[in-house]
Amino acid sequence: MNKNLNIVADAHIWGVETAFSALPGFDVNLRIMENRDISKTGILKDTDILLTRSSTKVNASLLQGTGVRFAGTATIGDDHYDKAWLDANNITWANAAGSSTGSVIEYMTSVLLELHDSALINIADTTIGIIGVGRIGREMTKLCKALGMNVLLNDPPRARAESPDHFCSLDQILEQADIITLHTPLIRESRDCTVHLLNKQRLQRFRGHCIINAARGACIDNHALLHWLQSNPSHSAVLDCWENEPCPDQELIAHPGMAIATPHIAGHSLDGKAANTQYIYQALCHFLHIKPVWNMHEHLPAASMAYSVETNSNSWKNLHAASRYLYPIRNDDVVMTSWSNLNNSELTAAFANYRRHYPIRRAWKYSPVHFSCSDEQTLKLAHAIGIKVV
Numbered sequence: 112m113n114k115n116l117n118i119v120a121d122a123h124i125w126g127v128e129t130a131f132s133a134l135p136g137f138d139v140n141l142r143i144m145e146n147r148d149i150s151k152t153g154i155l156k157d158t159d160i161l162l163t164r165s166s167t168k169v170n171a172s173l174l175q176g177t178g179v180r181f182a183g184t185a186t187i188g189d190d191h192y193d194k195a196w197l198d199a200n201n202i203t204w205a206n207a208a209g210s211s212t213g214s215v216i217e218y219m220t221s222v223l224l225e226l227h228d229s230a231l232i233n234i235a236d237t238t239i240g241i242i243g244v245g246r247i248g249r250e251m252t253k254l255c256k257a258l259g260m261n262v263l264l265n266d267p268p269r270a271r272a273e274s275p276d277h278f279c280s281l282d283q284i285l286e287q288a289d290i291i292t293l294h295t296p297l298i299r300e301s302r303d304c305t306v307h308l309l310n311k312q313r314l315q316r317f318r319g320h321c322i323i324n325a326a327r328g329a330c331i332d333n334h335a336l337l338h339w340l341q342s343n344p345s346h347s348a349v350l351d352c353w354e355n356e357p358c359p360d361q362e363l364i365a366h367p368g369m370a371i372a373t374p375h376i377a378g379h380s381l382d383g384k385a386a387n388t389q390y391i392y393q394a395l396c397h398f399l400h401i402k403p404v405w406n407m408h409e410h411l412p413a414a415s416m417a418y419s420v421e422t423n424s425n426s427w428k429n430l431h432a433a434s435r436y437l438y439p440i441r442n443d444d445v446v447m448t449s450w451s452n453l454n455n456s457e458l459t460a461a462f463a464n465y466r467r468h469y470p471i472r473r474a475w476k477y478s479p480v481h482f483s484c485s486d487e488q489t490l491k492l493a494h495a496i497g498i499k500v501v
């Protein structure tokens with residue numbers, strides 16, 4: 112006989128209904144809700160399973176006195192989960208670590224090619240400091256090396272657990288890197304705290320000229336970042352993650368040094384969001400001791416026809432043209448920059464709304480590219496950075 116299972120799930124989990132409405136061996140009562148409603152008093156009283164994205168803070172005040180036995184977030188970052196409290200209260204929790212790494216790397220590839228095209232960096236002459244060398248940071252390292260960049264790595268937890276030989280101190284990065292990119296989790300306490308990892312003092316010591324943050328907004332003191340941009344016209348920043356999302360500092364959005372501004376969508380390729388769901392689905396099946404049957408690939412569109420790039424003798428221009436087709440990052444930047452005159456409530460709504468109705472962006476492996484001439488350097492680099500060349 113089937114057991115009853117009450118699930119509450121955030122409406123913005125991709126494919127939520129197809130994934131969670133039927134689970135072998137259970138009579139599922141799936142309630143799909145806006146995240147603001149999940150936090151209302153009494154909603155989770157008889158709930159067994161809670162599935163969220165990042166907007167729901169999962170902690171004692173949400174779960175105390177409820178029946179929730181499993182809480183899962185269909186996101187990589189899990190700083191909105193009070194994991195110590197969940198562990199202490201025997202509530203199993205899961206995140207979707209690793210699911211949208213590819214989407215973030217495609218975002219970062221577009222960023223680098225866009226910065227190069229606007230002459231803000233010269234990729235092959237650039238030293239990049241990667242702070243946080245986990246799943247995403249490792250893939251970033253491969254990408255940057257493939258592009259011919261000089262790479263410096265900073266990851267104190269890894270340096271302690273492995274060997275310090277492959278890692279630099281944060282001070283070395285501040286002194287030696289031209290650009291810095293952050294890929295750490297948001298850690299609020301412990302010696303590895305990343306809240307305001309880049310603060311006023313560290314920004315003042317940074318000798319390079321560009322800072323990228325697609326990790327979590329609060330890893331950089333955004334007020335100090337604005338001052339840093341104001342202090343020198345050659346300083347620039349690329350932000351996907353902002354302090355006080357979904358209502359970031361308008362002056363920061365509008366500052367001319369803001370080279371690319373996007374509303375926390377680095378992980379939001381269609382395939383990234385589908386993989387978020389797949390990972391959390393697998394974790395739930397593991398918790399329930401059932402065999403997974405839902406497969407995201409049965410619900411994703413087919414790969415597109417090949418896109419033709421008219422090539423010339425400049426490999427970087429060719430790659431940039433391909434990346435602009437694969438992910439036109441400037442579209443996101445133009446939209447976000449247009450919000451700089453909105454009042455706070457309009458900005459909050461615009462930020463949330465754009466993410467909810469984000470245009471479809473496929474993983475690059477499903478969007479083949481044909482280059483009109485067979486320039487060896489273009490093809491070699493294209494392969495190396497994950498473009499599916501046909």
Ligand SMILES: NC(=O)c1ccc[n+]([C@@H]2O[C@H](COP(=O)([O-])OP(=O)(O)OC[C@H]3O[C@@H](n4cnc5c(N)ncnc54)[C@H](O)[C@@H]3O)[C@@H](O)[C@H]2O)c1
Pocket residue numbers: 187188189208209211212215242243244245246247248265266267268269294295296297298302303304305308325326327351352375376377378379
């Ligand atoms: N913008 C987006 O859409 C998006 C999408 C996915 C993930 N993210 C963010 O990216 C973060 C990283 O993801 P991941 O999968 O690579 O995580 P991960 O856990 O695999 O890697 C994080 C790395 O950071 C290191 N680290 C911890 N504290 C540090 C410190 N103080 N200084 C330097 N390094 C430190 C860890 O040792 C680890 O190697 C996530 O936690 C999430 O917040 C953002």
Ligand SMILES: O=C(O)[C@H](O)[C@H](O)COP(=O)(O)O
Pocket residue numbers: 164165166185186187188189211375376378379
């Ligand atoms: O950590 C992640 O997976 C991403 O930052 C993710 O995009 C955040 O989740 P969301 O705000 O889309 O729910």
